[in-house]
Amino acid sequence: MVRNIVYVMLVLFLSACAGKSGHDLQVSLGLVSAYDAAQTEFHQGLVMEARERLRAIPEDDNDYVQAQTFLKSEVEPARLKLLRYYARKGKAEERKRNWAKAEEAYRMAVELSRQPKALLAYQKNMNLKVRQLRFDTLYAQRKQEDTAWLKWKDAYIPPKGLFGDDEAFRLADEDVNQELKLHIDKTWVLAGIYEKKDVPELAWLYADSYLRMVSDDKKAQDLKNAMATALPKGFKLFKSKPEVVKAKTMKPPKNQVSVEEVKLLMKQGSWLEAKKKALQLRKRGNAEADNLLESIDVNISTMADKAYKDGNLAFRSEKINKAVQFWQRAVDFEPNEQTYVDSLRRGKQIQERLDALKTKEK
Secondary structure: OHHHHHHHHHHHHHHHOOOOOOOOOOOOOOOOOHHHHHHHHHHOOOHHHHHHHHHOOOOOOOOHHHHHHHHHHHHHHHHHHHHHHHHHHHHHHHHOOOHHHHHHHHHHHHHHOOOOHHHHHHHHHHHHHHHHHHHHHHHHHHHHHHHHHHHHHOOOOOOOOOOOOOHHHHHHHHHHHHHHHHHHHHHHHHHHHHHHOOOHHHHHHHHHHHHHHOOOOHHHHHHHHHHHHOOOOOOOOOOOOOOOOOOOOOOOOOOOOOHHHHHHHHHHOOHHHHHHHHHHHHHOOOOOHHHHHHHHHHHHHHHHHHHHHHHHHHHHOOOHHHHHHHHHHHHHHOOOOHHHHHHHHHHHHHHHHHHHHHOOOO
8 A cells, every 4th residue: 555655645745746847746536536536636645635525425326335435444544643643743742842743743633633622722723832832942142133233233433543533434324324224124124024924923023123223113113013913812922031143153264275276175065065165265265266166056056956956856766765866965065945845854754654654552
């Protein structure tokens, strides 16, 4: 059965992520019987959808008997096994205080449950903890950054002994205040973004940050007040002792990197390490750094694309673990390429479900 699951889940995977071109493959179930459609959905991992489709087949349908057999012998046992797996995983992650992983596991369990009320409560509780932790950390960090900005805002005052309009201090003051203006503008944009995304705590956070810089702005105050009333029940805007995130001190490299060292890494195919070293060269103002980085980036992009395509080929050959390894490599090369990230995430989800179905329960 697992081999069939792997094969048909490929259809779902490729329909969701057909490649970097963005053209999705469409899989239509309109021309097949309800029983065949339910089998396809089941093997795609859409257990509850398959269950509902099978239950909807009328008794006078030619496929009714085999549909009921498939429902009882395949769909229901798989549903219950996956339900138990994700419920246990949610509890385990909750005990470890991994709120985001616990929320995701409970969400999967909710989707598999016929009576998800209790699981839904667990999921909502984890979602609240995720949002609270995110807010508390960002609020402390943002407050620290705003304090620094305000400190530097009027820091460039000529000392006694210089003219009050000393050019060097005037230009330095203009520079820091121009950067501050950009910071303020971006802060207001972020407040608006999170308001539209219906994340009131983050919209509140950035409105609050904006008001530290522009204290008499009515629009910002109105937004802050509105977001405070839109918070989910149980959410707290302040911690008793907010944790301040300390900036990490960057230690200078012990040995200065050389152009020859970067070229050697490139020759060896160690592209990520070569890029790291080349960036160090650029920070030191090395004239060859930009050309080296351009060549490195081209090769990294090529390697990432190859790893992504190798992953697709492995998946078509039903080698899920190998496919995930290739997609992980693509993400390592280009972590900001959303196609690679989505492929890896979906691949890991399929991998986890198949492993759960194959594992004997204790």
